[in-house]
Amino acid sequence: MTTERTETRASGPADPARRLDLYRLQVELRRFEKRAYDLFMRNLVKGTSHLSLGQEAIAAGVALAMRPDDWTFATYRGHAHTLARGAPMTPVLAELLGRENGLLGGKGGSMHLTSAEHNMMGSYAIVGAHLTLAAGAAWSAQYRESGQVAVCFFGDGATNIGAFHEALNLAAVWSLPVVFVCENNLYMEYTPIGSVTAVPRPAADRAAAYGLEPVVVDGNDADAVYDVASAALDRARRGDGPSLVEAVTYRHGGHSRADPGTYRPDEEVEAWLARDPVTAYRSRLLGEGVEEAELLAVESGVDAAVDRATEEAIEAPPPSAEAILTDVWADGGSSWRN
Template sequence: MIMSDFPSKEKALGMYKKMYEIRKYEESIYYLFLEGIMPGTIHQSTGEEASAVGMLYDLSHEDWMASTHRPAGHDIAKGISVKAMMCEMFGKAEGCCGGKGGAMHTGDISVGAMVANAIVGGNLPIAAGVALAFKMQKKNNVVVCFFGDGASNEGSYHETMNVAGLWKLPVIFVCENNLYSATTSISLTCLQENVAADRAAIYGIPSEVVDGNDVLAVNEAATRAIARARAGEGPTILELKTYRHGGHSRNDACGYRPKEEEAEWFAKDPVVLFRKKILEHGVITEEELQKEEAAIEQEIEDAVEYAKQAPFPANEDALINVFKEDDE
């Protein structure tokens, strides 16, 4: 990228701060679970921050997003506060889903973040349905739908791609290809190297393979795909090559991953690389940046303390949002 192509200071710094916020939130969650302070389980997106921020940074709250069982980065990038996320993780009433969702079911429709779907590939037809609604209502909004490499082998994936391509739905399908479906290398389950992009032509959908650890490359691809969708030209499949720093879930020690592979990908840490890039472009000084980072770290510490003290849902709240037939 040449100097003239670099984003404005406001956008570059804004994207970095959001990436850093996601990273520090995930780190905080990790230690809270490790110490036994927080209940449940987690599927973290540490190392995939560029994917979430690059794709979602330019969307409005009227544009919707569908996430997976690994939703924290997507939700924070879409606009859910770390306080609401942290309260949800502690099962508190002020959580983004009222304390009922936990780590795999966060979301907030008010910012366009559909509640995450933990079924592999389960969010794909839902995202297509929302996109169809936008099209039928003649709205100029789009849907961004994330899925993992493993979901590209699900029946729901192929059915959704077929319909989305046929009906030219305003949806961007984003494959976060982190090389592993849970603990299994994607090379053992798919013949194609680019598991989503190489099969896109079957459905008449254009595709791109993007460096998923480069937030600017992701954002540029997102800009093109979003413009196509808004113009009525239909969906795009973006395959972002990235790598999760941790295991599939918190009990996964990653013994199946070659150490050389891990070292290669950890050296391409998206947060570290973008931090270096904004300093090189004179967006901000090191001292100023450290102050911004410290403020984010304090925000997350405050969110943890707030969530610990926040009230649990009332017992009767268990009946809210549950289908109940009329007694008559």
């Protein structure tokens, strides 16, 4: 094991209402992704999609630690990060279904969810590229002295692409207010990350190369994630520069819709399913004296919201063909000639 800082006594949000928010958000992400999966199975979602089932504690824990004007940059596995910043379920689900009321009007799909009004600045589907964009947003915050921080999520696979290293180096050299969060789910896509990476911790073991502390956190513990994210966000806001956080977690399913994930040993899958972040957080709240009725109310509220969003997405019409020639340019059009 390499040098690392593991948060053993996670505290999470102190305010009981915020703790319940953290639970609600994880339940939302879980139930939304399950519904998305069901809709793929019914062939209502075309193309591909990459679910965050099992990784909800990271999206939820970081998002709740952020300021509303902080920016999120995410990957093609970005449903959870989009919802976590406050984008409503209906347009997100409708985008997966390619409907007119989709978050992107049907032009982006599952892999490009963006909600600029929630400072969710995009989901990027070329591995690693968006780390450089997050650094640029952080540069803008630094230049304008706005106190904003850019948070950038990416998978373990991204640590082996050039853009990761270019972005980390630039962020460190310019002391940019950016938090890089590696969601290490142990598989780059189908291949175990350890078998294609020179160091055991794909992100944390690279931190020293950029003068950063190696930070590893239990990505299945929302409180631990919240604590680590809060510290990294504070550091960035103080002007002390970037952080690189490695949150260790596990995908409950395969890499994408096309992948049943059968390459993973059964006992490994079972061990991680036993460490489900959502049920773990539920038990923790019960242990702290939260009434089960309160949690059941949260869960049924989320279920109703998911059902409503499903209905509103399925009932919506497909986008009209006029949308094809819009939004290439800032004037709203697509003309290449005068």
